Amino acid sequence: MNLSEYQRWVLSRKGASADLGTHYNALALCGEAGELANYVKKEWRNPKLDMTHEIQLEVGDILYYLIHLAAYKGINLEKAADMNVKKLTERDRVS
Numbered sequence: 819m820n821l822s823e824y825q826r827w828v829l830s831r832k833g834a835s836a837d838l839g840t841h842y843n844a845l846a847l848c849g850e851a852g853e854l855a856n857y858v859k860k861e862w863r864n865p866k867l868d869m870t871h872e873i874q875l876e877v878g879d880i881l882y883y884l885i886h887l888a889a890y891k892g893i894n895l896e897k898a899a900d901m902n903v904k905k906l907t908e909r910d911r912v913s
Contacts, residue, residue, distance in 0.1 A: 828885045835886045843887040850879040
């Protein structure tokens, strides 16, 4: 499944993320980012741990809420990615 297909699948689902709007999805996104950070912290603290699977699951959760948030705000993810590439490219030229 590519990212566009995943985006369509996410937006076709019903549930709290689909119904509660921007604020809910922004807060859920922050919560998932916190969970991701916790797994990264555990790996950093104990290099013998491999939290790759857990981190991958959290990245998926982050994508899920990000897609809903973008949809509520009318943000096209491809355009957002293009804008980010432009911003980072310009930043690279300045530094």
